[in-house]
Amino acid sequence: MSIPRIQxxxxxxxxxxxxxxxxxxxxxxxxxxxxxxxxRCVEDAEDGSLRVTDKGLLALRMADPAAIHH
Incomplete structure (x- = not known):
């Protein structure tokens, strides 16, 4: 089984x-x-959907071009 590449x-x-x-x-x-x-950016919710964790939300803020560290 090959692992798909992530861009x-x-x-x-x-x-x-x-x-x-x-x-x-x-x-x-x-x-x-x-x-x-x-x-650990997402986890399974009780209803079977995916829930974005606090770590995932932080990752999104850090990836934002307007983030202060850019």
């Missing part, structure tokens, strides 16, 4: 999709979901 910025993009209101998590590729779980 630069791809995790941040999909994390943003999951964090956006009214977005369905079913369209996110499985290998991206697994990578975000390993990084």
């Amino acid at each position: 630069q910025g791809e995790l941040a993009y999909w994390l943003g999709v999951l964090a956006a209101p009214n977005e369905a998590g079913g369209s996110v590729p499985d290998h991206i979901v697994e990578a975000l779980r390993v990084l």
